[in-house]
Amino acid sequence: MFVLPVHSTRHQSPRARPSWTRTAGLVGAAMLLAAMGSAQEKAGAPASPPPENKPAEFVGSTTCQMCHEDIFNAFQKSPHQLVETDKKRGWDTKACESCHGPGSKHAESASAADIKQPAKLQPGEADRTCLTCHRNQSTHSGRINSSHARNQVSCTACHSIHKNGPHGLVARKPAEINALCAACHTDVWASFQKPYKHRLPEGAMSCVDCHNPHGSALPRQIQTTRSNEPSCAKCHGDKMGPFPFEHAPVRLEGCAACHQPHGSANPRMLTRHEVRFVCMECHSNLPVPNPAANSTLGTVGPAIHDLRSPRFQNCTLCHQKVHGSYANRAFTK
Numbered sequence: 215m216f217v218l219p220v221h222s223t224r225h226q227s228p229r230a231r232p233s234w235t236r237t238a239g240l241v242g243a244a245m246l247l248a249a250m251g252s253a254q255e256k257a258g259a260p261a262s263p264p265p266e267n268k269p270a271e272f273v274g275s276t277t278c279q280m281c282h283e284d285i286f287n288a289f290q291k292s293p294h295q296l297v298e299t300d301k302k303r304g305w306d307t308k309a310c311e312s313c314h315g316p317g318s319k320h321a322e323s324a325s326a327a328d329i330k331q332p333a334k335l336q337p338g339e340a341d342r343t344c345l346t347c348h349r350n351q352s353t354h355s356g357r358i359n360s361s362h363a364r365n366q367v368s369c370t371a372c373h374s375i376h377k378n379g380p381h382g383l384v385a386r387k388p389a390e391i392n393a394l395c396a397a398c399h400t401d402v403w404a405s406f407q408k409p410y411k412h413r414l415p416e417g418a419m420s421c422v423d424c425h426n427p428h429g430s431a432l433p434r435q436i437q438t439t440r441s442n443e444p445s446c447a448k449c450h451g452d453k454m455g456p457f458p459f460e461h462a463p464v465r466l467e468g469c470a471a472c473h474q475p476h477g478s479a480n481p482r483m484l485t486r487h488e489v490r491f492v493c494m495e496c497h498s499n500l501p502v503p504n505p506a507a508n509s510t511l512g513t514v515g516p517a518i519h520d521l522r523s524p525r526f527q528n529c530t531l532c533h534q535k536v537h538g539s540y541a542n543r544a545f546t547k
């Protein structure tokens with residue numbers, strides 16, 4: 215594949231020349247950039263390429279406008295127009311090339327082979343372009359990190375720079391976000407059609423209430439709130455404590471030890487259809503071959519727990535504070 219040389223964004227760009235006319239501008243830019251090009255060669259490139267194979271140079275957005283009028287005009291209303299107008303990023307008057315790379319060769323040849331098209335790059339490579347400006351930026355759903363790139367999904371799979379118009383760069387409404395994610399995660403979306411679920415199909419919540427599509431310190435891209443707590447805390451703080459008497463799995467395994475967060479056939483989105491079966495997965499007095507191994511699970515209820523008696527089958531009738539208690543270690547209140 216044709217790979218354009220990487221230009222560091224800020225420091226090597228020519229100064230702004232707002233009064234360019236098109237032709238004079240091109241000549242001027244060519245001269246200026248020829249000088250810059252040689253400076254760059256001295257700084258970085260291992261050997262100077264033969265003249266006909268010279269690296270492409272920056273020509274400015276008005277050059278692109280000549281042949282891509284529609285995109286150029288629509289771009290005036292894009293949030294990225296700030297790149298074109300604001301001097302401090304070093305891309306003023308040549309925003310197009312901040313993502314597409316230097317365009318002189320392409321402007322001459324009009325060949326697709328001579329210009330960088332992020333949508334055709336490997337995800338990691340495409341993301342590098344975006345991350346030159348967006349790395350570590352904080353958003354509603356958390357900081358922007360490498361994101362889905364580990365899974366070969368690039369920024370442009372979720373953010374279309376030109377296609378959806380100036381207001382289509384970011385999906386904002388819960389229903390839009392869900393549709394975006396559901397397009398790839400069909401199995402997850404199916405879970406939200408189960409009887410007990412968070413209200414995503416109704417558009418009351420979205421995937422990014424719980425996940426940061428841009429990466430996370432927690433597994434499964436779980437969004438964090440407060441100090442690295444999983445996102446559930448944002449809405450169910452009362453279940454997270456901190457409690458003087460913690461129920462170990464709430465903290466250690468997390469909510470998904472007992473709940474199916476996307477949706478479930480069981481009331482309370484539990485992993486089992488009856489509460490006691492959830493409990494007995496860890497608290498059962500089934501004989502085990504190696505009692506020592508069982509000690510890593512929960513303890514067994516004392517002898518009063520006659521599990522044949524219906525009275526003892528509804529564990530949370532007595533162990534009401536199953537997420538943790540302020541009162542006692544049996545979680546009865």
Ligand code: HEC
Nearest residue numbers: 277278280281310311314317320321324325326329330331
């Ligand atoms: C002389 C006319 C002309 C100019 C100037 C021009 N382009 Fe193009 N551009 C074209 C044509 C024609 C195509 C379609 C090429 C094809 O499909 O083979 C194209 C295609 C592209 C593509 C898509 C490439 C792909 O792989 O699909 C991008 C991106 C692009 N241009 C960006 C730019 C940028 C950025 C500038 C300014 C630096 C620019 N163009 C200037 C004529 C031009």
Ligand code: HEC
Nearest residue numbers: 278282285286289294309310313332333370374375376377
């Ligand atoms: C923030 C990065 C970015 C900037 C700035 C940008 N583009 Fe693009 N461009 C892209 C991406 C990504 C694509 C792939 C399609 C998409 O996401 O819309 C693309 C696609 C294109 C295409 C191909 C369109 C097609 O339908 O195949 C052209 C032509 C183009 N850009 C021209 C321009 C011009 C002209 C400018 C400046 C006015 C510009 N771009 C500014 C990122 C950018």
Ligand code: HEC
Nearest residue numbers: 293294296297305312313332343344347369370373383384
């Ligand atoms: C040259 C710097 C630069 C590059 C490269 C760049 N952006 Fe941006 N981006 C900006 C600026 C500046 C803004 C507008 C101000 C802001 O929201 O920070 C912006 C805004 C955005 C927004 C938010 C728009 C909104 O409505 O809040 C998204 C999404 C975005 N960019 C995605 C991308 C993607 C995807 C790429 C790579 C294809 C990319 N950007 C490349 C500078 C850049």
Ligand code: HEC
Nearest residue numbers: 341344348353354355361362368369372384385391422427
């Ligand atoms: C899996 C889909 C997905 C991927 C991949 C993705 N984003 Fe996003 N991005 C979103 C969604 C959804 C939002 C809106 C989040 C919200 O409203 O909380 C968003 C928000 C943003 C915003 C903030 C807009 C604002 O003002 O709040 C920026 C900037 C941004 N993304 C840039 C990027 C960049 C750069 C990449 C690549 C490193 C990227 N995104 C990868 C889905 C994605």
Ligand code: HEC
Nearest residue numbers: 362365367371372394395397398421422425427433434435
């Ligand atoms: C273009 C397809 C695509 C889109 C759109 C997409 N994803 Fe993904 N996502 C993937 C792939 C591929 C994987 C890796 C395989 C898997 O775990 O299913 C993945 C993985 C994930 C994971 C699991 C990560 C892990 O560590 O196991 C989460 C969580 C996730 N995506 C959430 C989202 C959210 C939220 C959105 C919408 C904002 C979204 N995805 C949009 C393709 C996509």
Ligand code: HEC
Nearest residue numbers: 392395396399402403412420421423424425434470475476
């Ligand atoms: C109520 C919070 C919540 C919502 C809303 C949510 N998730 Fe999740 N998601 C989780 C949790 C928690 C896990 C980890 C489950 C585990 O550890 O077993 C997870 C796991 C995942 C995974 C990893 C693989 C799997 O199936 O377990 C993917 C992919 C995923 N979610 C995608 C999505 C998508 C797409 C949406 C929106 C349609 C979404 N999630 C909405 C909390 C949520």
Ligand code: HEC
Nearest residue numbers: 412413419423424445446448449450469473475481482483
């Ligand atoms: C944005 C807020 C929000 C987040 C984040 C959130 N939830 Fe919820 N959750 C709700 C609301 C609101 C309900 C009430 C159910 C409804 O909408 O019908 C609910 C209901 C539940 C229920 C079922 C309660 C019942 O009475 O049936 C469980 C279990 C649950 N959530 C667990 C979780 C877990 C686990 C997480 C984190 C992975 C999480 N929630 C993240 C808002 C949230």
Ligand code: HEC
Nearest residue numbers: 446450453454463464468469471472473482489492530536
């Ligand atoms: C050890 C198993 C277990 C763990 C871990 C667990 N839960 Fe629960 N949760 C339950 C059981 C059992 C119920 C049903 C209680 C009942 O029916 O009386 C429940 C009920 C709920 C309810 C609905 C009832 C109410 O009181 O509002 C919510 C919301 C909830 N859990 C959220 C969470 C969140 C958030 C987490 C993680 C911080 C979590 N749970 C971790 C077992 C657990």
Ligand code: HEC
Nearest residue numbers: 462463471492493495496511512513529533536543544545
């Ligand atoms: C994922 C495994 C798991 C599940 C499911 C689970 N627990 Fe636990 N539970 C534990 C562990 C581990 C401890 C801590 C045991 C210890 O400290 O030795 C514990 C402690 C307890 C204690 C306090 C006992 C003590 O010795 O401190 C009670 C009471 C309890 N659990 C009740 C329940 C009930 C009721 C349910 C069902 C709603 C349940 N547990 C579900 C793992 C689990």
Ligand code: HEC
Nearest residue numbers: 490493494497513514515516525526527528529531532544
């Ligand atoms: C009728 C009320 C009641 C029901 C129903 C009940 N328990 Fe208990 N459980 C208690 C009481 C009271 C204690 C505390 C006994 C003590 O402190 O010696 C206890 C203690 C425990 C303990 C050990 C706590 C410790 O400190 O060692 C576990 C584990 C436990 N129960 C699990 C369960 C499970 C699992 C179920 C459902 C199958 C269940 N319980 C149903 C009343 C009940």
